[in-house]
C-alpha cells in the first residue's frame with residue numbers, strides 16, 4: 204500500500220477539538236498512516252504559540268528571571284488537551300521534567316523542540332500510534348540541511364506499512380548528538396523529509412487555509428486560491444513570505460517528484476493546492492502569474508565609487524567582507540559606479556557598524572548609505588517568461604498607485620520580478636499588483 208504523510212501545523216493542533224478533526228481526517232483515508240505534528244499553535248489571533256512560550260521560558264531562565272507565567276501557559280495547554288481528549292500522555296511528569304531542564308539551562312533548541320515532542324506524545328496516545336523520536340532518525344548537518352543518512356534510518360524505522368506512526372516535526376539530531384531545531388516553521392521540512400524517506404504517495408500539509416492563496420490573505424482578504432502550482436513557484440513564494448509552507452520543505456520531495464497537497468484541517472473536503480513539477484494543461488488559468496508575496500524586513504546598503512567598473516575584484520572584496528562576518532545576502536543590483544546589497548534585517552543584527560566600517564576600510568567608497576528598512580515584493584509565475592508585457596504591467600500598476608520603486612530585480616530563470624519599495628508603500632503596492640493581475 205502506498206502511504207500518505209500528513210503534517211499538521213500548529214493551527215491544526217491548537218486544542219482537543221482540533222485533535223479530533225485530525226482523527227477524522229486520518230479515518231477518511233486509510234493510507235494516511237504517518238503523522239508529523241507541530242506544537243500547538245494559536246487558538247485565536249491574540250493567543251500564543253507554544254513554541255514562542257518555550258523560547259520565552261528559556262530566555263527568561265538564561266538571564267535569571269522568573270519564567271513561571273509563560274511556563275504555566277505551556278503547562279495549562281498540554282494538561283488541558285490531555286484532559287479534554289481523555290488520554291494518558293503522562294503530561295504532568297513530562298512537564299515537571301521540562302521545568303527542571305529549563306532551570307538547568309539546557310540549550311535553546313532542546314527547550315523549543317519540546318513543543319513538538321510533547322504534542323507528538325499526546326497525539327500518539329490519542330491515535331494509539333507508535334511514537335518515533337526524530338532525535339533518533341533525523342540527522343542535521345551544521346548548516347541545518349538534512350544528512351541523507353536520515354532517509355535510510357527513517358525508512359527502516361517506519362517500515363511497517365500497516366502501522367500508524369507519529370513523528371514530531373521541527374527537530375532532529377546534530378553531529379554532536381544534541382537536539383537541533385530547524386528554523387521557524389520547520390515542521391514542514393520534517394514532513395517533507397519523512398515523505399521522501401518512505402517514498403510517500405503524497406505529502407499532505409494540513410493548515411488553516413484551503414491551500415495557498417495568490418497573495419497573503421491578511422493583506423488581500425479576497426485573494427484567490429491556487430488549485431495547482433509548481434515546486435519552483437511555491438519555493439519562490441514561500442521564500443518571499445507566503446508562510447504556509449517553509450521554502451526548504453520543497454527540495455526533499457521535489458527531487459523525487461512526490462506531490463505536496465496544502466489542505467485545510469477546518470475544511471477537509473476542499474481540494475486545496477497541489478504542488479507538482481509541471482502544471483496540468485487541463486487546469487484553466489485566467490492570469491499569467493502564480494502569485495505575489497513579500498516581506499518588509501530587509502535592509503539595503505548602497506555603495507558608490509567613481510570608476511568602480513575599472514576596479515577589478517571590487518565585488519569579490521565586498522562579498523569577502525560578508526563571508527568573513529557570516530552574513531548572507533539576498534540581492535545585489537549594480538550600475539557602472541554603484542552597487543547595492545539587500546539583506547534580511549536579521550543578518551545585520553549586532554553587526555551593522557562592523558559591516559559599514561569594514562566596507563569603508565576595504566573598499567574606500569565615495570558614498571556609503573544604509574537604508575534601514577525596505578520591503579520586497581515578488582510577482583511569481585512559470586508562465587511569465589513566455590508572456591510579453593509582464594514587467595510593463597507591474598510598473599504601470601505601481602505608477603498608477605503612486606508607489607515609488609527603489610529597486611528592481613529579475614533572475615535569469617524569469618520566474619519572478621522583484622521590486623523594492625519603502626515599507627509604508629508595502630500594502631498599497633501589494634494591492635495594486637494583485638488587482639492588476641487578478642481580475643474579479
Ligand SMILES: Nc1ncnc2c1ncn2[C@@H]1O[C@H](COP(=O)(O)OP(=O)(O)O)[C@@H](O)[C@H]1O
Pocket residue numbers: 211212213214215241244388409410411412414415416417418419420421444445446447448
Ligand atoms: N499566500 C498565502 N496563502 C495562504 N496563506 C498565507 C499566504 N501568505 C501567508 N499566509 C498565512 O499563512 C498561514 C498558515 O501558515 P502557518 O501559520 O505557518 O500555519 P500552520 O500553523 O498550519 O503551520 C495562514 O493562516 C495565512 O495567514
Ligand SMILES: N[C@@H](CC(=O)OP(=O)(O)O)C(=O)O
Pocket residue numbers: 211212213214241242244252254255318372373386387388389390391
Ligand atoms: N512550532 C514550530 C515549528 C512549526 O513548523 O510550526 P507551525 O507548523 O505551527 O508553523 C514553530 O512555531 O516555528
